[in-house]
Amino acid sequence: MDSYREIPQNRFVLLGASNLTLSLRLIIHLMQQRFGGPSEILVALGHGRAYGTFTQMLWRGLPGITNCDLWRQLDSIEIRPTYALLTDIGNDILYGLPPQQILRTLEWCINQLQNHSAQIVVTNLPMTSIKSLSERRYIFFRNIFYPSCQLSRDETISRAQIVHHGLVDMAAQRHFKLYEQKPDWFGLDGIHVNYWQRKAYYQDILRKFSDLGRKQEAMKGTQEFLLTWQRRPEFAYKTVLGRISNCQQPSGQLADGSLVCKC
Numbered sequence: 001m002d003s004y005r006e007i008p009q010n011r012f013v014l015l016g017a018s019n020l021t022l023s024l025r026l027i028i029h030l031m032q033q034r035f036g037g038p039s040e041i042l043v044a045l046g047h048g049r050a051y052g053t054f055t056q057m058l059w060r061g062l063p064g065i066t067n068c069d070l071w072r073q074l075d076s077i078e079i080r081p082t083y084a085l086l087t088d089i090g091n092d093i094l095y096g097l098p099p100q101q102i103l104r105t106l107e108w109c110i111n112q113l114q115n116h117s118a119q120i121v122v123t124n125l126p127m128t129s130i131k132s133l134s135e136r137r138y139i140f141f142r143n144i145f146y147p148s149c150q151l152s153r154d155e156t157i158s159r160a161q162i163v164h165h166g167l168v169d170m171a172a173q174r175h176f177k178l179y180e181q182k183p184d185w186f187g188l189d190g191i192h193v194n195y196w197q198r199k200a201y202y203q204d205i206l207r208k209f210s211d212l213g214r215k216q217e218a219m220k221g222t223q224e225f226l227l228t229w230q231r232r233p234e235f236a237y238k239t240v241l242g243r244i245s246n247c248q249q250p251s252g253q254l255a256d257g258s259l260v261c262k263c
Helices: 002-006 018-022 024-035 070-076 099-114 127-131 135-145 153-174 195-206 222-226
Strands: 010-015 039-044 055-057 060-062 082-086 119-123 177-179 229-231 237-240 243-246 252-254 259-262
Touching: 010 024, 010 070, 018 024, 024 039, 024 082, 024 195, 039 070, 082 099, 099 119, 099 153, 119 195, 127 153, 135 153, 153 177
Parallel strands: 010 039, 010 082, 039 259, 082 119, 119 177
Antiparallel strands: 055 060, 060 237, 229 252, 237 243, 252 259
């Protein structure tokens, strides 16, 4: 195991919010099936997480993804094949950030990743699923997940469409892969992936990555055991009831020796 830790085969950069948080080990498992392992893994995630603003979920606060320690970690480690997945885009809308600011924030992330020659896949906003929400259902889930938000359903959809179209243009200009999400994957709230469909959903997304660097040998069987946590990762920086909590990174380790920085 020590030799695994010394020689990671690749690096995964995973950015997102609730869906990523709920499926982190599954996503790492599927990516290692495709690209091999062990890996260096940099994640910025968390329920209610935003890309461009500090967020508070119950008693826990987290910085915006662009302001977290992940980028310093990325700049400080050696070059190796890097695969980046940006998902759960859209929380920033419900926190009141204007669409153009959200797009600038996402483009900044893309630029940082491309500076490290990363293959990048971004999931676009699930517009069909969002539009299917009735006014009553929209307000119900808005009040649960974003209690401070006062945006109407129509205004939220309008802003989401601007971000959606902006990402289409950005993908064409910046040459990253954009995944358009089908409504079938999502539950009643229109934004969270159905639990029983998570594996198929992420397998479909990961097909967007180029086959360059893909490991052809099957990584099944023992792989399930290797992906148990030896040490669960903790946030590098968070606030709890207003008090700052720091944790040195990498803070997580999987049984194959993969180390996880959680920012």
